[in-house]
Amino acid sequence: MRKPSYFLSLVMLGSATLFTACSSSDDDTSGGGGENPGSDSKYVITATPNTSESVADYILTADQLTEGRISTKGNGVEQDGTYRYYVTTNNMFFSMLYGQGNPGAVTAYELNNNGDLERLTNFQSETVQAFAPVNDDILLTKISRNAESPMAYWYRFSTESLTFVAEGQINTQELADKENGEIAFFTWITQVGEKVYMPYMTVKGCCNDTFGTEYANEANIAVYTYPEMELETIIHDDRTSYIGRYFVNGLTVDENGDAYAFSSGIATTNGEVTSEKPSAITRIKKGTTEFDDYYFDLEEATGMYLTDHVYAGNGKFLGIMETEKTSAYSTGKNFVIIDAYNKTTTSVTGLPTASQIQQLTGRNSYVSEDGSVVYVGITLEGSEGSFVYSIDVDAATASQGLEVEGGFITAISKLDPAE
Template sequence: MKKVKLNLGILGLLATFFVSCSDSDDSNSGGDNGGGIDSKYIITATPTASEGVADYILTADALDSGTITTAGNGIEQDGTYRYYVTSQNRFFSLLYGQGNPGAVTTYGLNSDGVLEKLSDFQSETVQAFAPVDDDILLMKISRNSDSPISSWYRLDTNTLQFTAEGQINTKELADKENGEIAFFSWITQVGNKVYLPYFTVKACCNDRFGTEYPNEANIAVFSYPEMEYEKTIHDERTSFIGRYFVNGLTVDETGDAYAFSSATATNNNEFTSTLPSAITRIKNGTTEFDEYYFDLEAASGGLYLTDHIYVKNGKFIGIMKAEKSSSSGNIYAVIDVYNQTYTEITGTPDPSTILGVTGRNYVSEDGSTVYIGITTKAGSYVYSIDVAGATATRGLEVEGGVITAISKLDTM
């Protein structure tokens, strides 16, 4: 089943080009830059003034109050579809090139609290990316059953250069009689391994993301950094883990991995999974699901999970929806996987008024507060969620923009 190839020659096409740190046109303070700056919050927002415009990267001193604006402010990104990841105290902005190579831009925060561009280079458009050790591992995933080769790339976050790449034959990995291929939902480091949850898809016809196997969960296990295939972890108590472009597997402080299923598998554009939205577990030191099972759909009174944010000590923020859907949820809850409890969060806007939510969010260092972006017709605000009290409070407003991600950088 395994088929992984290295082709280092292609890495020459992905060369890194470093940019001077003194380029003032590419930096923005976003607040008071007096002495003693230790960190800044990083807010990305899409301007609402016109369609088809690029995100802006803004900085802020606080998230609980105040106002920032996209008007005449921030660092404008190239391209209209941008995704973000923070690793090793660096902020990476990735352009989704819709099949074409896309720019990857890296930023750091200098001692004056100013964002500096550290590198700007081209990469293949990828559908999954996550920090692994000191790297960011990126996946360009095939959605064509006639060419089922997906590629992976290792980006060193210290040198800001690609150091290795390889290929995975996702038809061989899926090993389905009808020829469906594996499509990775996301990437999670578990111990010294890389776990790639996947769902199988037809990858053809007019139903590329449809599947005839809606009631199973699979995780491909790879060594790291070699990315050698080791095994597939399989379970039939839930549908697949995660969603397209959404992480569904998180590791807690003890090393246990919790797998979240939305139960949103489709066939011919109809939801077909007969299993509930639920959570399962892989104990530290093992490569199998154990007996743990949390029926999240029952605990929430019939809601479906669309995304989750890990906080601390077995507590997650679950982003829920009242009906099965391919879109993001609009109901927030505290999920305690240790005690199998579900507590809906108060203080967020009425779900019917929510137009968008952030997919990348910030958790305070002590795990007491989670900061999320919520946009309604009234505006785009950062909400702080008190995890212990399951309450949300409206904070920082982003004028003229829709918040797309929230992060934080310390000074370099």
């Protein structure tokens, strides 16, 4: 495959020099209650300061999540630029700037033995629309939304060398193979066994209806070898609309190696939802490249549709649901425990009502190591701060925990001290 020339021009801005960031522990963040990451480990919390100006997230740290208080005022690591997104892998925390079409900064941190964040590297990367850990890499894709230039570019970033080690391109019009010329737009990336599965929606990429489609009632997943990124096959199903959503993961692998595919059923044409398929879950069994006969209609079970999900373990997911399909980009604010194995759902109690919630962390929530608790950051309407809520998966109950003063929580993670 021909390599795009701009990839070769990516320049590392700093990798050898370590920058010691401020620890953000404040007030009552130590001791007592809930999962403690250990005397040396820290929870990493990003929060957008509550100001009238557009500002970037701060990176804060805390000893535990179930009680206490931290603040964005005078604490943490202030980042450059707004619209940040995050991934934690190989015991490193990566912060990526969404450049809105322009290159953006990517910064990697680790935790030192003093409990402080240290900056490992800061470099420029193309703005990407999907990214995920694969083996010891982060695989990123810059995806075209223009049918006249339908190339998507992928990049392999090594978390061991902290450098880009490979790249390539995908003709998304050829991948979609639609009579009307629609192009494939990847919704996310998931490692399944030793392969990479990339669900995609087909979109017009033109005509004042860029993300509209005439193929609203089908799901497709491109399967690639790794690390070569050679297309192996396309998995197709017509029981649901596309898997995932724009910038939202819709495919999760359980402990058995089976992949569960979540569809919101919100494909649109000219801004109107035209999919005739309900929000539902389908499955790809381990070692296969086809959907089996598993099917769970979430709309029938809950009266709502899924906008995001977090996998806890043992077939149980935290489903984030919305009531009405008015937009392909709505964020749900209703919480349900989905037992995919037994095809049951249970509403979570102890949380603010949907009308009270301004924003939440969604997929950037944290799951305890034993899978029993999901920690979600929630900002209430009219609030000047946020709280971490602990959701007990088996009991489907929630309790309010750590308060973040002066900031809206955007992600929760955890790091152990670097060896």
